[in-house]
Amino acid sequence: MSQARGGNGGRPKRPTMVDVAREAGVALRTVSRVVNNDPTVGPEYVSKVEAAIAALNFRPDERARQLRTGVTGTIGAAVRRIAEVNPELAAIEQTARDCGLTLLAASTDFDEPREREILISMCRQRLDGIIVEPYGENHAYLQPELDAGMPLVAMDRPMSGISVDCVMSDNASGIGIAFHHLSQHGHRRIAYIGDSELVFSGRERAAAFRAALRAHGQPIEGLVHPGPITTERVCAALDTALHGDDPATALVTGNMDTTLTVLRCLGPQAAAQLAIVGFDEVPLADLLQPALTVVAQETFTIGRTAVELLRARMADPSRPVQTVVVPVTLKVRGSGELKP
Amino acid sequence: MSQARGGNGGRPKRPTMVDVAREAGVALRTVSRVVNNDPTVGPEYVSKVEAAIAALNFRPDERARQLRTGVTGTIGAAVRRIAEVNPELAAIEQTARDCGLTLLAASTDFDEPREREILISMCRQRLDGIIVEPYGENHAYLQPELDAGMPLVAMDRPMSGISVDCVMSDNASGIGIAFHHLSQHGHRRIAYIGDSELVFSGRERAAAFRAALRAHGQPIEGLVHPGPITTERVCAALDTALHGDDPATALVTGNMDTTLTVLRCLGPQAAAQLAIVGFDEVPLADLLQPALTVVAQETFTIGRTAVELLRARMADPSRPVQTVVVPVTLKVRGSGELKP
DNA sequence: GTGAAAGCGCTAACAC
DNA sequence: GTGTTAGCGCTTTCAC
Numbered sequence: 001m002s003q004a005r006g007g008n009g010g011r012p013k014r015p016t017m018v019d020v021a022r023e024a025g026v027a028l029r030t031v032s033r034v035v036n037n038d039p040t041v042g043p044e045y046v047s048k049v050e051a052a053i054a055a056l057n058f059r060p061d062e063r064a065r066q067l068r069t070g071v072t073g074t075i076g077a078a079v080r081r082i083a084e085v086n087p088e089l090a091a092i093e094q095t096a097r098d099c100g101l102t103l104l105a106a107s108t109d110f111d112e113p114r115e116r117e118i119l120i121s122m123c124r125q126r127l128d129g130i131i132v133e134p135y136g137e138n139h140a141y142l143q144p145e146l147d148a149g150m151p152l153v154a155m156d157r158p159m160s161g162i163s164v165d166c167v168m169s170d171n172a173s174g175i176g177i178a179f180h181h182l183s184q185h186g187h188r189r190i191a192y193i194g195d196s197e198l199v200f201s202g203r204e205r206a207a208a209f210r211a212a213l214r215a216h217g218q219p220i221e222g223l224v225h226p227g228p229i230t231t232e233r234v235c236a237a238l239d240t241a242l243h244g245d246d247p248a249t250a251l252v253t254g255n256m257d258t259t260l261t262v263l264r265c266l267g268p269q270a271a272a273q274l275a276i277v278g279f280d281e282v283p284l285a286d287l288l289q290p291a292l293t294v295v296a297q298e299t300f301t302i303g304r305t306a307v308e309l310l311r312a313r314m315a316d317p318s319r320p321v322q323t324v325v326v327p328v329t330l331k332v333r334g335s336g337e338l339k340p
Numbered sequence: 341m342s343q344a345r346g347g348n349g350g351r352p353k354r355p356t357m358v359d360v361a362r363e364a365g366v367a368l369r370t371v372s373r374v375v376n377n378d379p380t381v382g383p384e385y386v387s388k389v390e391a392a393i394a395a396l397n398f399r400p401d402e403r404a405r406q407l408r409t410g411v412t413g414t415i416g417a418a419v420r421r422i423a424e425v426n427p428e429l430a431a432i433e434q435t436a437r438d439c440g441l442t443l444l445a446a447s448t449d450f451d452e453p454r455e456r457e458i459l460i461s462m463c464r465q466r467l468d469g470i471i472v473e474p475y476g477e478n479h480a481y482l483q484p485e486l487d488a489g490m491p492l493v494a495m496d497r498p499m500s501g502i503s504v505d506c507v508m509s510d511n512a513s514g515i516g517i518a519f520h521h522l523s524q525h526g527h528r529r530i531a532y533i534g535d536s537e538l539v540f541s542g543r544e545r546a547a548a549f550r551a552a553l554r555a556h557g558q559p560i561e562g563l564v565h566p567g568p569i570t571t572e573r574v575c576a577a578l579d580t581a582l583h584g585d586d587p588a589t590a591l592v593t594g595n596m597d598t599t600l601t602v603l604r605c606l607g608p609q610a611a612a613q614l615a616i617v618g619f620d621e622v623p624l625a626d627l628l629q630p631a632l633t634v635v636a637q638e639t640f641t642i643g644r645t646a647v648e649l650l651r652a653r654m655a656d657p658s659r660p661v662q663t664v665v666v667p668v669t670l671k672v673r674g675s676g677e678l679k680p
Numbered sequence: 681g682t683g684a685a686a687g688c689g690c691t692a693a694c695a696c
Numbered sequence: 697g698t699g700t701t702a703g704c705g706c707t708t709t710c711a712c
Contacts, residue, residue: 014488016689027699032691040697057484062464063412064689067403067704082422082445083430085623090423093447102461104444105422107433121442124402144397148354260624268629283425283623284600289608356705367683372707380681404705407688 015056024052035060066126074102075310076122076130078115079155081107085283088155091303092131099311101128112136123150129310134159151313155306157200158323165309167302167324171201174295174328175208178252178277181293181330183216186340187250187275190218191241193225193234193262194254194279202226205254205279223248229257235265242274249340250275256282259292275338277330285333293336298326355396364392375400406466414442415650416462416470418455419495421447425623428495431643432471439651441468452476463490469650474499491653495646497540498663505649507642507664511541514635514668515548518592518617521633521670523556526680527590527615530558531581533565533574533602534594534619542566545594545619563588569597575605582614589680590615596622599632615678617670625673633676638666 017035021028026045033041034049041049052058066072077092082105089105096103104127108115115135119142122130129151140161146152152159154166175192182190192209195202206226213220222244225237241248251274253259259278263271268289278285278294285292305324312319330336357375361368366385373381374389381389392398406412417432422445429445436443444467448455455475459482462470469491480501486492492499494506515532522530532549535542546566553560562584565577581588591614593599599618603611608629618625618634625632645664652659670676 059464061689063407068691083426086423124399401705408707
């Protein structure tokens with residue numbers, strides 16, 4: 001039994017609360033109360049209204065409700081990639097769901113204009129709050145939104161140009177742990193390859209690695225290789241680190257992409273000889289030979305904390321801005337325990 | 341310079357078009373036109389309005405626009421997991437963006453009530469259309485939404501109880517290709533381990549594998565092992581297949597999870613001995629030893645096609661329902677070319 | 681070209 | 697308890 005179509009371009013008209021009220025023989029207000037589970041409605045009215053709703057297949061229009069009440073029940077997450085392994089995002093989704101919040105996730109895709117586009121769009125949609133894994137270098141354009149009361153939380157990296165809540169891993173400790181672990185296994189020459197120092201985490205981790213070298217009385221030359229993660233750049237860095245006069249016997253890789261690129265550059269044979277500790281968990285790390293020792297971020301905690309910070313700010317817009325640093329954990333699997 | 345706060349719970353009031361109109365000394369209508377880039381506005385008005393918008397940091401409220409115009413410019417994607425590697429979702433997001441559509445993605449998380457909840461919620465939000473990777477067994481409850489004109493497209497699997505557009509891989513051909521490939525490399529006894537036949541793809545793939553065995557005049561006993569993907573079940577199936585009187589020398593795995601579970605059950609040594617062709621691409625397949633030969637789905641095509649089907653239906657709700665079958669491709673990498 | 685007024689579908693004051 | 701009424705912020709007929 002197909003519905004009659006309205007005149008608006010072939011799309012059938014949906015019943016509204018007015019239609020339901022008419023069908024049930026009650027006032028519009030009563031329908032609204034039933035829909036919102038207001039306990040002060042007489043049971044006979046409830047059943048009449050529910051019957052009408054079922055008869056007409058009425059579904060309340062969420063947009064109208066949002067416009068009227070002012071809240072959307074939706075938070076936004078602007079992350080680098082949805083549709084990739086992203087435990088932070090998974091945690092955000094689950095936590096949001098547990099709080100009764102809908103999640104609108106979008107990929108900034110390592111593109112600054114796109115990030116801006118997404119954030120502005122989320123603001124125009126008047127989402128209840130936004131979590132962003134910032135990519136761009138300047139977010140001052142969001143100041144008016146902040147002034148207008150839009151709750152905003154940065155994840156994994158701080159934002160520049162504005163002051164917002166932030167949750168991220170303890171990058172410095174992670175690098176220190178990796179260095180120390182390799183050092184404990186007898187390595188004297190330990191090299192670092194990681195992301196560009198133009199990137200926040202690349203900057204923090206490279207700096208932490210230099211600090212570790214200094215703390216162990218090691219020279220820095222030839223051992224610290226931050227830069228873009230391309231096959232060429234990484235292979236060249238590997239070459240410098242491993243084939244100099246005083247070659248490194250162990251390696252710390254600064255993020256997942258670096259780790260994978262290094263493994264591909266080395267090839268299975270060489271990779272099995274070199275002690276490696278990666279920063280960031282790697283998918284299938286246990287199936288590699290040797291299995292990969294990594295410094296794992298508490299990604300789930302980070303995502304959950306991001307939502308909690310956001311909700312705290314939604315509840316109290318005037319609370320002081322807060323930065324939460326989440327510890328990291330060493331996962332010992334084999335590659336980091338190879339002897340020099 | 342902090343804004344004055346409205347009385348609504350500490351959240352400052354945002355300027356509306358009325359405020360902009362007053363500030364600019366023009367009519368509300370004129371502001372609307374400027375915001376929507378209506379070319380029939382005098383340039384001096386445009387600049388006056390734009391100045392007012394900038395002065396007040398006005399952002400049009402998307403919800404109100406949507407309510408008035410009836411369209412949201414947003415499509416929904418209910419997939420099993422966002423935040424996991426999901427090339428279909430990545431393709432959906434990119435294609436949607438290219439079409440000027442916002443994407444609202446949510447994880448059904450292998451949970452039928454949750455899937456239902458998400459889909460109903462998307463309908464209540466009056467999204468312009470929904471793409472769903474169906475999980476539940478009965479979607480008849482969506483019939484009223486279909487009748488009300490909600491465009492709906494199934495991805496990877498058909499939906500049951502309702503008739504909607506669908507895009508999915510050619511499962512049967514994929515299994516045939518895998519079998520044929522192993523057969524060509526000299527294998528006579530080829531086993532299959534895959535997902536439960538309660539699942540659509542598990543059903544299709546197991547059936548296709550039986551058909552392949554029959555076509556090659558092979559017996560079926562002991563070679564076809566569909567079932568839940570647990571370590572115990574898969575290891576037991578492996579045991580049966582590989583350690584009988586007439587052991588299999590090659591294996592077809594029915595999906596990614598099966599492939600990974602098999603590799604973990606076998607361990608590196610045994611895995612290197614057994615010819616394996618996996619259905620579905622596996623992350624880091626190239627880093628394994630031997631690298632994994634797989635039948636890869638054209639995931640990007642599937643996602644793009646889903647959006648295209650959805651847009652076609654949005655444009656013409658009365659067009660005939662269509663199912664698109666996307667071919668699969670063999671990726672030769674090593675594991676499928678081992679001799680018996 | 682611009683301006684007043686109606687209304688998208690819902691919720692929340694108010695009286696009854 | 698229930699019904700009437702006035703909006704939420706925007707777009708869009710219509711006259712001007």
